Amino acid sequence: MTANNNNTDVVVLGAGIVGVSAALSARQRGLSVVLVDRREPGSETSYGNAGILSSGSIFPLNQPSLFGSLPKYLSNRHNALRWDVGWALRNPGWIARFLANSAQSQVKPRAVALQGLIKTSLKLHRDWIVQAGAGNRIRETGWLKAWRTDNISAAKADQAKLTEYGIKSELLDRQAISALEPNILPVYSVGLLHTETASVDSPGNVTKAYARMAVGSGVDLRQAEIKSIAADGDGWRVMLSDGEIKARHVVVALGPWSADLLRPLGYRVPLATERGYHREFTPNAARKLLRPIHDAENAFLMTPMEQGIRVTSGVELTDRDAPSSYEQLDAVVPLARSVAEFGEPVGEVWRGARPTLPDSLPMIGPAPRHKGLWLAFGNQHIGFTTGPATGEAIAAMIAGAPPGFDTAAFAPSRYI
Numbered sequence: 001m002t003a004n005n006n007n008t009d010v011v012v013l014g015a016g017i018v019g020v021s022a023a024l025s026a027r028q029r030g031l032s033v034v035l036v037d038r039r040e041p042g043s044e045t046s047y048g049n050a051g052i053l054s055s056g057s058i059f060p061l062n063q064p065s066l067f068g069s070l071p072k073y074l075s076n077r078h079n080a081l082r083w084d085v086g087w088a089l090r091n092p093g094w095i096a097r098f099l100a101n102s103a104q105s106q107v108k109p110r111a112v113a114l115q116g117l118i119k120t121s122l123k124l125h126r127d128w129i130v131q132a133g134a135g136n137r138i139r140e141t142g143w144l145k146a147w148r149t150d151n152i153s154a155a156k157a158d159q160a161k162l163t164e165y166g167i168k169s170e171l172l173d174r175q176a177i178s179a180l181e182p183n184i185l186p187v188y189s190v191g192l193l194h195t196e197t198a199s200v201d202s203p204g205n206v207t208k209a210y211a212r213m214a215v216g217s218g219v220d221l222r223q224a225e226i227k228s229i230a231a232d233g234d235g236w237r238v239m240l241s242d243g244e245i246k247a248r249h250v251v252v253a254l255g256p257w258s259a260d261l262l263r264p265l266g267y268r269v270p271l272a273t274e275r276g277y278h279r280e281f282t283p284n285a286a287r288k289l290l291r292p293i294h295d296a297e298n299a300f301l302m303t304p305m306e307q308g309i310r311v312t313s314g315v316e317l318t319d320r321d322a323p324s325s326y327e328q329l330d331a332v333v334p335l336a337r338s339v340a341e342f343g344e345p346v347g348e349v350w351r352g353a354r355p356t357l358p359d360s361l362p363m364i365g366p367a368p369r370h371k372g373l374w375l376a377f378g379n380q381h382i383g384f385t386t387g388p389a390t391g392e393a394i395a396a397m398i399a400g401a402p403p404g405f406d407t408a409a410f411a412p413s414r415y416i
């Protein structure tokens with residue numbers, strides 16, 4: 001079937017990693033697909049992330065240990081979390097639900113659900129990245145979490161939690177860290193290497209490569225502002241800045257912008273934005289970083305990217321479009337310099353927003369009160385990892401086929 005802008009099977013809204021994956025998967029199932037974004041594919045959150053394809057991120061931030069960390073976060077000076085008081089006062093319900101999901105009883109069901117999603121997604125990434133001609137961008141060198149203090153008990157506790165779910169990791173001492181990353185300075189006493197985790201050197205370009213593969217398979221990519229959507233007979237009408245598209249199915253994959261489009265349909269989605277920043281720096285070619293490093297005590301990440309060393313900040317809880325505040329990033333750049341040698345900044349500071357629901361699980365499935373409306377967003381800190389399986393599951397549901405993993409925990413009806 002060929003795509004026809006006036007009457008297509010599926011229109012996917014948003015060409016981040018989730019939307020591109022949904023479009024590609026739907027096309028692979030023989031459906032005609034239009035993919036719409038106001039920017040080039042992979043230009044927003046799917047561009048600026050840390051590029052980690054994480055096998056072990058099955059424990060969201062809201063877990064029991066969060067309660068112990070709250071006192072230090074209340075001061076609003078910790079690198080891991082800054083929060084805007086005005087935002088907190090306007091969103092007490094989201095905060096209360098987020099905290100309620102930190103209870104011990106919520107750990108296992110969410111870890112099991114996320115592990116199914118992550119496993120399926122990593123397999124898709126490893127297949128697609130080769131098929132898309134971008135196999136040179138993936139590194140199978142793991143991800144190192146490292147502690148400057150001799151906090152062996154924290155590393156062991158992390159490892160025990162991963163082992164419980166069959167996720168492999170290796171405990172490292174100072175010498176083993178130096179052997180693994182010979183070009184960093186010896187600031188870390190203890191490390192935990194997530195051996196089954198991969199990373200890429202440009203998440204934006206990987207998303208673009210998947211988009212090119214989707215277009216090559218017949219997806220019609222359109223660049224336009226999406227204004228609104230409306231039910232139309234047994235299908236949908238999507239109003240764009242330059243016209244409209246009719247489709248039997250609409251997939252909302254607008255990342256942190258997803259809730260806006262759904263509000264006029266009566267859906268109040270409790271989607272918060274955990275903002276984050278990055279800045280890249282020219283690498284020292286003679287002192288290469290070989291994998292992403294997570295500085296455990298100082299709450300920042302450093303990833304070797306195509307254009308340089310990308311330093312990524314922790315969470316800033318505030319409105320999606322509030323003015324930028326660079327304090328959190330400024331605080332960690334000198335700390336990153338104490339680990340790796342790198343030069344001048346490359347380009348400007350980037351800001352993005354991790355789209356997060358109160359249980360830190362994405363919405364993957366049908367909108368409860370509208371036939372043919374599919375929701376695929378809320379992938380929080382691990383959306384680059386989980387985008388492919390999120391999109392593939394939606395495509396399977398549209399085609400009436402079983403998704404490759406258990407999607408029950410991700411049903412949109414749990415919140416709307």
Ligand SMILES: Cc1cc2nc3c(=O)[nH]c(=O)nc-3n(C[C@H](O)[C@H](O)[C@H](O)COP(=O)(O)OP(=O)(O)OC[C@H]3O[C@@H](n4cnc5c(N)ncnc54)[C@H](O)[C@@H]3O)c2cc1C
Pocket residue numbers: 013014015016017018019036037038039040041042043044045046047048049050051052053054224225226227253254255256257274275276277278312313352353354355376377378379380381382383384385386387
């Ligand atoms: C600092 C930071 C570090 C991160 N690190 C990692 C990591 O290492 N590993 C990992 O797995 N995840 C990571 N993440 C999370 C990950 O980046 C996101 O979860 C993921 O990119 C979300 O993808 P998406 O497709 O849902 O959204 P997006 O990539 O934001 O895509 C949404 C698209 O919708 C489009 N859009 C929105 N509104 C409109 C409109 N009205 N009209 C037209 N187009 C519109 C936008 O242009 C955009 O392209 C990180 C996030 C941040 C912020």
